[in-house]
Amino acid sequence: MKIHKLVYKILLCSILTTPLLAQTKDKINEPTGENNMAYKWSQIAITATGNDTDRFKPRPTVTSRYLGLTFVAVFDAWSRYDQKAIPVYLKDTKRRPVNEQTLKNKEIAISYAAYNALCEYYFSDKQLFIDFMVKLGLDPNDKSLDPTTPVGIGNLAAKAVIEARKHDGSNQYGEEDGSNGTPYFNYVNYKPVNSPDEMIDVIHWQPKYFSDGKGGKFAPGCATPFWNKVKPVGLKSGNQFRAVPPPSLDSEQLKNEVKELLDLQYNLTNEQKALVEFMRDGPKSVQQAGHWLKFAQDVSRRDHHTLDQDVKMFFYNQVTAMDCFIACWDTKMFYDFARPYALVHHYYKDQNIKAWGGPGFGNIEMKGQDWRPYSPDIFLCPAFPGYVSGHSTISGGCGEALKLWTGSDTFGESATWNEPGAMTEPNNIGKPVVLKFPTFTETANMAGISRVMGGYHIQSDNIEGLKLGRNVAHEVWKFYNLHIGNKNFNK
Secondary structure, three states: OHHHHHHHHHHHHHHHHHHHHHHHHHHHHOOOHHHOHHHHHHHHHHHHHHHHHHHHOOOHHHHHHHHHHHHHHHHHHHHOOOOOOOOOOOOOOOOOOHHHOOHHHHHHHHHHHHHHHHHHHOHHHHHHHHHHHHHOOOOOOOOOOOOOOHHHHHHHHHHHHHHHOOOOOOOOOOOOOOOOOOOOOOOOOOOOOOOOOOOOOOOEOOOOOEEOOOOOEEOOOOOOOOHHHOOOOOOOOOOOOOOOOOOOOOOHHHHHHHHHHHHHHHOOOHHHHHHHHHHHOOOOOOHHHHHHHHHHHHHHHHHOOOHHHHHHHHHHHHHHHHHHHHHHHHHHHHHOEOOHHHHHHHHOOOOEEEEEOOOOOOEEEEEHHHOOOOOOHHHOOOOOOOOOOHHHHHHHHHHHHHHHHHOOOEEEEEEEEOOOOOOOOOOOOOOOEEEEEEEHHHHHHHHHHHHHHOOOOOHHHHHHHHHHHHHHHHHHHHHHHHHOOOOOOOO
16 A cells, blocks of 8 residues: 555656656757747748838838737737737637747747737738748748647737727728728827928927938828827827927027037037937837837847847837827827927028038038028928927837836947948948947937937937936836736836
């Protein structure tokens, strides 16, 4: 009898420890950094974002939603193979037992989630995603919805996100009330107070003429003026942290900030030109959400992240970016505030000022009404209201998110900008510059001030944008901790 009990205990111990041993083996041999599967899909997502910019021109709000929802789908699929995590949109799909919570199952589940989400949002790049699935040895045509398999869970996670986010205010399908069937159509019927040819009220945004690169010109309309209507993921509402009003036209503050901007732009050093262009992000741009996803990748490589770590970090990082854009557009569209372009012309009309004269002219003396941002003719300035700065908001938010997630403000990365000025004044290229990013906070501050240096924003746009983004990051941090199952998180 004693022998039978001993054998039973040995068998029971074996049954209980085998899954744990398998997981321990996973951890020992698990790929890290750029070799883990979550990182690999983040790289595919960044490639698709750059391609999207090439095909459809910059649309930072739209691609922030694509990236945010893709990493929500990845997180939701992964959550079914974690012991505590709670999915955002995936319902009625049980957590898998401990013996199934293996690295392989996680890799398969998040791959199908990422694949399906990316196909939905970056549909023009479907072949890229198919090819990557095949390279991974996975069947892109497997549409199983079996909630007990990693393939089924991945497909279900993407499906849940896509369905939950239909009619979320983004007008992805052109079906919002007031739309005309065209994706991302201006269904709120926003019309700027000022036309490109007539300034009616200088305090409000005015469209500007761009060169089409073929000898003609066009004035782009306001980009996604309805984005303040988009439902956030982690915020309670888009107006939860709406910025205070911008300075008034007759205030000394605004006059001083416009003067500061003029001085900064006129005295741009080679290093500052590099910073302006690096943060502007250049050709094949991945926009601000993608830029901060790249910074998150830097952290993954630096700290040798596992799949679990990157799933969680990218999820928090990109939900923060997506919600920052929604909050930013809430403030932008609420105040409909002017860009420096109009403010400089207003304050310095018929006055002689020293400023950058445009590509091929360098710094010259000019009339105030001839001033322009440090930008090429094909992209004079962003086509939407100025207050608050999108770069500042998203950078403030994502920088704060990485600080909160890693538990430290230390970043320690750098980037080389080989030809400062090439994007703006190609006949006046400077020497290569190494941009150093010591902390996440300083990196966000550098992104924000670069927009003032370039003449796109005044300091109020920057300072209040950084503040708004950091408020969003802290609110989404609560949401994140809830979904990773951190019951001890102190709200």
